[in-house]
Amino acid sequence: MTAQADDQLWSAIADPSRRRVLDLLVSNGDVSASWLAGHVPFSRQAVAKHLAVLEQAGLVSRRRHGREVLYQVEAGRLDQATRAMADLAAQWDRRLATIKRLAEAAHAQAKKGEGSHAPIQGGTS
Amino acid sequence: MSGLVIEGEVLIEAPVAVVWRTITEPDQMSQWFADRVDLVVEPGAHGYMQFGDQGGPVVVETVDPPTRFSFRWNHPRGEEPVAGNSMLVEFTLTPEGSERTRLRVTESGHELLDWPDAEKQRYADEHRGGWAEFLDRLARVLAKGQPG
Numbered sequence: 001m002t003a004q005a006d007d008q009l010w011s012a013i014a015d016p017s018r019r020r021v022l023d024l025l026v027s028n029g030d031v032s033a034s035w036l037a038g039h040v041p042f043s044r045q046a047v048a049k050h051l052a053v054l055e056q057a058g059l060v061s062r063r064r065h066g067r068e069v070l071y072q073v074e075a076g077r078l079d080q081a082t083r084a085m086a087d088l089a090a091q092w093d094r095r096l097a098t099i100k101r102l103a104e105a106a107h108a109q110a111k112k113g114e115g116s117h118a119p120i121q122g123g124t125s
Numbered sequence: 126m127s128g129l130v131i132e133g134e135v136l137i138e139a140p141v142a143v144v145w146r147t148i149t150e151p152d153q154m155s156q157w158f159a160d161r162v163d164l165v166v167e168p169g170a171h172g173y174m175q176f177g178d179q180g181g182p183v184v185v186e187t188v189d190p191p192t193r194f195s196f197r198w199n200h201p202r203g204e205e206p207v208a209g210n211s212m213l214v215e216f217t218l219t220p221e222g223s224e225r226t227r228l229r230v231t232e233s234g235h236e237l238l239d240w241p242d243a244e245k246q247r248y249a250d251e252h253r254g255g256w257a258e259f260l261d262r263l264a265r266v267l268a269k270g271q272p273g
Contacts, residue, residue, distance in 0.1 A: 107138070
């Protein structure tokens with residue numbers, strides 16, 4: 001996945017309104033924009049805009065059914081997004097583990113230094 | 126928080142001041158974050174991070190020693206990062222006694238601007254686990270629903 005496709009994907013999912021739309025599409029299968037508009041707290045125009053962004057990111061596709069246009073989730077693309085997200089989480093886990101190692105080593109070093117500068121610590125009581 | 130992407134937490138056996146230096150001093154940051162870090166840790170400071178042959182600008186947002194540090198990145202080149210076009214990385218340090226620190230990080234995305242607050246809160250509550258959980262759940266539902 002290229003960096004640009006990545007950006008498109010993230011900004012598509014980043015918006016909670018669009019996640020809500022995706023959510024509804026996943027649980028209800030093929031539905032129209034007007035059906036969606038009846039199930040969200042924002043306007044029909046907003047739904048249309050969100051669908052366009054999701055479509056551009058490859059997360060949803062549409063098909064004509066009689067006089068209606070129905071939207072559906074692209075499972076493969078969603079799966080790809082899930083994996084990319086897991087990678088991002090793993091990256092932060094690695095960073096946190098490194099921070100822990102660095103901070104603990106620095107602290108141990110400082111304590112050792114303190115010990116050698118103050119060898120009679122604890123000998124007063 | 127809407128737009129939440131990732132959250133992580135780690136318990137570190139070191140005082141909060143040591144952890145603060147580890148996450149904010151550029152020579153330390155270059156060991157856990159990027160290959161090269163050009164950054165002054167001051168609110169509003171513009172810096173640059175190099176990862177291999179790629180890199181990008183970062184802008185420091187909050188510097189509240191020794192408990193809060195945040196910056197924005199992944200904004201479009203040439204634009205000022207604001208809520209809506211960038212990712213916000215926030216570190217929160219909580220001392221647990223004098224020798225131990227809880228470090229929490231969140232990376233969050235494009236915040237929602239046009240919902241009523243109550244709706245935002247409700248949605249955030251429903252998606253407390255962030256995107257990873259959201260996507261995971263969707264993928265599970267999809268896998269169940271897919272014929273074959």
